[in-house]
Amino acid sequence: MIPFERNRQQTIPSSSLKVIGLGGAGANMLDRAALDGMEGAELLALNTDMRTLAQSVAGEKLQLGPNLTKGLGAGGDPELGKQAVLEVEAQVRDAVKGRSIVFLCVGLGGGTGSGAAPIVTRLAREEGAFVVVFATMPFGFEGQRRRDQAETALNELAVLSNALVTFDNGRMGELVLAKQGIHEAFSAADRMISESIKAVTRLVIKPGLVNVGLDDLMTALKTNRSRCLFGSGIAKGKNRAQTALKNALSSPLLDRGSLLHDAESVLVHVSGGSEMTLYEVELLMQGLTKHVPESAHILFGAAIDEAMGDSLSVTVISALPENKLTATMPGKTEGAADSIFEAVEDDDDDEEVDPGGTFVPAVSFKKSEPEPEVEDELEEEPEPEPVPEKKEKSAPKRTILPPRREKPKSKPEPEPEPEPEPEPEPVIEGFEEDEWDEEEDEEIPARGKVESPFLDDEDEEEDLVEDEDSAQEEVALKEDDDLEDEDANDDEDSDDGEVVRLTSGADKSKSEPKADELGELEDDDWATVHKPKSSRKDETGEAKKRPSAGQAELELDGGPRGRFEGESPNLVDGEDLDVPPYLRKRAK
Numbered sequence: 001m002i003p004f005e006r007n008r009q010q011t012i013p014s015s016s017l018k019v020i021g022l023g024g025a026g027a028n029m030l031d032r033a034a035l036d037g038m039e040g041a042e043l044l045a046l047n048t049d050m051r052t053l054a055q056s057v058a059g060e061k062l063q064l065g066p067n068l069t070k071g072l073g074a075g076g077d078p079e080l081g082k083q084a085v086l087e088v089e090a091q092v093r094d095a096v097k098g099r100s101i102v103f104l105c106v107g108l109g110g111g112t113g114s115g116a117a118p119i120v121t122r123l124a125r126e127e128g129a130f131v132v133v134f135a136t137m138p139f140g141f142e143g144q145r146r147r148d149q150a151e152t153a154l155n156e157l158a159v160l161s162n163a164l165v166t167f168d169n170g171r172m173g174e175l176v177l178a179k180q181g182i183h184e185a186f187s188a189a190d191r192m193i194s195e196s197i198k199a200v201t202r203l204v205i206k207p208g209l210v211n212v213g214l215d216d217l218m219t220a221l222k223t224n225r226s227r228c229l230f231g232s233g234i235a236k237g238k239n240r241a242q243t244a245l246k247n248a249l250s251s252p253l254l255d256r257g258s259l260l261h262d263a264e265s266v267l268v269h270v271s272g273g274s275e276m277t278l279y280e281v282e283l284l285m286q287g288l289t290k291h292v293p294e295s296a297h298i299l300f301g302a303a304i305d306e307a308m309g310d311s312l313s314v315t316v317i318s319a320l321p322e323n324k325l326t327a328t329m330p331g332k333t334e335g336a337a338d339s340i341f342e343a344v345e346d347d348d349d350d351e352e353v354d355p356g357g358t359f360v361p362a363v364s365f366k367k368s369e370p371e372p373e374v375e376d377e378l379e380e381e382p383e384p385e386p387v388p389e390k391k392e393k394s395a396p397k398r399t400i401l402p403p404r405r406e407k408p409k410s411k412p413e414p415e416p417e418p419e420p421e422p423e424p425e426p427v428i429e430g431f432e433e434d435e436w437d438e439e440e441d442e443e444i445p446a447r448g449k450v451e452s453p454f455l456d457d458e459d460e461e462e463d464l465v466e467d468e469d470s471a472q473e474e475v476a477l478k479e480d481d482d483l484e485d486e487d488a489n490d491d492e493d494s495d496d497g498e499v500v501r502l503t504s505g506a507d508k509s510k511s512e513p514k515a516d517e518l519g520e521l522e523d524d525d526w527a528t529v530h531k532p533k534s535s536r537k538d539e540t541g542e543a544k545k546r547p548s549a550g551q552a553e554l555e556l557d558g559g560p561r562g563r564f565e566g567e568s569p570n571l572v573d574g575e576d577l578d579v580p581p582y583l584r585k586r587a588k
């Protein structure tokens with residue numbers, strides 16, 4: 001049995017906790033914590049940038065440097081950030097007055113956060129609060145200037161704060177979201193920070209069987225210029241205690257437990273429903289002690305939380321001086337998290353609820369050293385990532401298919417054309433026959449070039465053009481049919497079956513009569529034939545006789561207007577078009 005110190009300290013009422021988001025990054029972290037259900041704590045956003053401030057979900061907002069920056073940010077200048085907070089020093093003091101604990105979330109490297117964080121920390125401390133700072137360090141690509149500004153602020157915070165929890169954005173992006181964008185990296189960082197804030201809040205606020213006090217927290221986190229080691233895991237099932245610890249140690253911030261080998265003090269908090277047993281806690285602690293030196297000071301807390309149901313969570317917090325972080329021995333890490341369960345048979349009933357605490361330490365691993373197995377652990381996480389596959393799968397749905405070439409059944413075929421070669425249906429990989437109908441609903445350009453992956457060769461494209469032409473021809477035929485219907489009533493000659501179809505114009509090679517077929521028809525004759533339907537009627541509304549193939553044998557005997565003699569003249573620009581052109585020309 002491992003002897004644990006029983007700490008009789010009272011926990012802090014939630015009303016005395018204030019979480020502050022400072023600057024742009026701080027506001028995002030705060031929003032994340034609020035959206036994740038940060039219970040019981042007051043949320044305060046501090047920023048020079050009014051636009052960002054207005055968007056924050058925090059219940060309380062305070063503009064820094066209203067006269068100095070006039071609602072704009074500090075432009076990356078920490079001195080401006082510092083002066084901006086001093087301008088509203090009294091309000092900041094008021095906001096933190098009477099709070100036992102203040103969590104300050106800030107992204108270091110910019111102007112507002114780097115300049116104002118040390119001042120806010122000092123003011124909160126002077127007002128009697130215990131201040132835990134959650135700070136991010138900038139990405140490498142943000143440049144040396146930002147890195148230097150962040151380092152300067154970090155050094156000040158290490159002295160001024162009660163506890164400092166540092167996250168390295170660069171490391172986080174590298175390990176967690178190497179393939180994703182900066183926004184995703186930031187939001188992942190915010191999620192992690194939000195998780196750690198919640199875990200620490202759980203530690204110090206929830207009343208427990210064995211309480212953890214602020215001084216425990218400070219002991220666990222405070223060393224001169226140190227980085228936080230943090231891991232949190234939750235599990236359900238038969239071996240939930242071991243699984244929860246395994247999840248917590250899988251946190252990159254703990255480097256699979258290896259970073260605990262040099263820890264001087266470690267804070268462990270276990271939380272579960274009323275079913276949590278002492279045996280489970282003991283097993284868990286036995287596992288943990290394999291990773292900490294015998295001389296380490298273990299601070300233990302446990303709480304029954306009915307809201308946990310049948311889940312059990314464990315939070316491990318420690319701190320390591322920076323000089324020890326770089327000297328980490330990866331050899332020690334291999335299988336470290338797994339080894340603690342050697343004696344415990346894994347059970348399929350175990351359900352990993354939420355690995356939690358996937359925090360990335362500000363640890364500079366030596367390049368020559370193999371990466372610790374953090375990535376393996378991450379691979380085990382049930383993050384469904386194969387997004388591209390999904391896209392590929394759905395791609396055929398977006399394919400525009402050529403329209404079906406069905407001719408309207410009700411329309412008679414205009415002219416018997418030679419039977420076209422039966423065209424094979426396009427074969428589409430991964431596309432079922434019955435999907436055609438669905439696809440037909442998609443918008444398909446009726447005219448113009450059809451960009452279809454299935455029209456690779458010229459023949460097929462020609463086919464399509466032909467289809468278009470035949471569609472146009474059909475329209476023309478319909479017009480002619482209509483005209484014929486009209487003509488049928490008042491023109492006995494209309495059924496002579498010799499009407500030359502000239503209105504299509506779409507496929508002249510097929511439907512235009514050749515010159516020798518038309519005999520002496522000249523331009524003006526074409527004009528007559530092409531006249532719109534409406535103009536084919538004279539003023540009395542009588543339909544004009546339509547030219548027929550017989551025009552090639554037009555009888556001119558009996559008068560200058562031939563067979564049109566005695567009919568109403570068909571006048572265009574003063575010329576009677578029913579008079580043969582050569583006669584009209586002669587008359588001129």
Ligand SMILES: Nc1nc2c(ncn2[C@@H]2O[C@H](COP(=O)(O)OP(=O)(O)OP(=O)(O)O)[C@@H](O)[C@H]2O)c(=O)[nH]1
Pocket residue numbers: 022023024025026028029048049073074075076077106107108109110111112113114136137138139142146169186187189190
């Ligand atoms: N985790 C996290 N880090 C961020 C985010 N946005 C920015 N950062 C980091 O935080 C640093 C400071 O950025 P901001 O907080 O926007 O800057 P600021 O403190 O408001 O300062 P000014 O913009 O100069 O007024 C950046 O250099 C980034 O490394 C974010 O949304 N999440």
